[in-house]
Amino acid sequence: MSHPQFLVERLPNVGHVRLDGPEGRHAAAVQRLRCGQIVLLSDGMGAVASTIVVAVSRDTLDLEIREHWTVTAPDPRLTVVQGLAKGDRGELAVQMMTEAGVDEIVPWAASRSVVQWHGQRGRRSLDRWRATARESAKQSRRSWIPRVPEPVAATGALAERLRAVRRGRGAALVLHEEADQPLSTVDLPSAGEICLVVGPEGGIADPELESFAAAGASPVRLGQTVLRTSTAGIAALAVLSARLGRW
């Protein structure tokens, strides 16, 4: 069995760390961790420590650091541009892609996205995606929390981003069911960024497709069947991770 892992804001190299707040309560009251048990800590940015529980209260855990190491950021990086989806499908996608090892998820208010993120409600949705990425990184024992930047809405801005990936010799890929090129055989760079665009439920609109193609992005497909937007990203990441030797 693997050891429980917690995220902390700052992770010293030596000495003691107190786990408090909701994490501490969960560790002490729900997971019932006890003195002598081994717990992993990570700052979500590559720093990891193996610690031992030295004291437990009702809602805190005192941990002594025994070993400390750094996990380097994966190269090439895997970025998914995820079209906003209805209901909890967006969060589900974030959760699964985080488990699969995605490095960055860019929320995309596509023209066919049924939901759009405006004002307070949009802010809360972004917060939920970020919290989901954090929680899922912890659950899956990742030492890097995927970045979830501000959403992009303008097609031009997204195209510009894809153009920058191409300029950096990365791969800019657009999942599309009518593409000829399978994702499983498309050329992949050995370093830099692989950026994959996943459309919303209604699909990617033609003007968007054209704009991305003009920016140098390649349309690719995943199989013959139709995948939901919340399934497409995790499926694509699995294929890419296997091809890159990450898995």
Add this chain to the structure above:
Amino acid sequence: MSHPQFLVERLPNVGHVRLDGPEGRHAAAVQRLRCGQIVLLSDGMGAVASTIVVAVSRDTLDLEIREHWTVTAPDPRLTVVQGLAKGDRGELAVQMMTEAGVDEIVPWAASRSVVQWHGQRGRRSLDRWRATARESAKQSRRSWIPRVPEPVAATGALAERLRAVRRGRGAALVLHEEADQPLSTVDLPSAGEICLVVGPEGGIADPELESFAAAGASPVRLGQTVLRTSTAGIAALAVLSARLGRW
């Protein structure tokens, strides 16, 4: 845009078909299909027809068959033995694996499954998995509905099934986070059955692992991170489908 697809019990080679019941209502009232539109029909067992809408009422659609073909069953077949999961995680797994093209999903009441399927409630759960597979096959425009047989509970019965897969020169694989062999490089047969066991939330118990190993099944892993039981199957199917050239 691809055409809407519906499932029918029996699909004649020529002539007319009436779509009624919930499917007909959905087509007429929700999807608002109109005369002259093209609709695909499938019997969920490989028979497919392209039809044209010739009459619409409030809750039925009359379709004229124009073309008729058969999609052969994929070879090798992909079977997933899915540990029963909490809440709607089991149905979510069935939905996504069906989108990804799984051929059969065997519900498995593993020793660490928090839910167990007993009596009436178990029957309803099985019905829900079957309905989910059917609905998801339709949504993803598959011409084969994955089979969802009765659940297995006895470790010995499951081991016997894995042994039979091995005897037929298929691959019997058990997803396990401590396995050394990555799924992305394990030997795969070019025909027959590839059967993959996915444990429940609590993981596969040691006696189960030993029993499967004794039956000739190979432990394989997917990456370094921990995947939820509802994510593991779809991720594994994506890797297998890419490796087999299905995708």
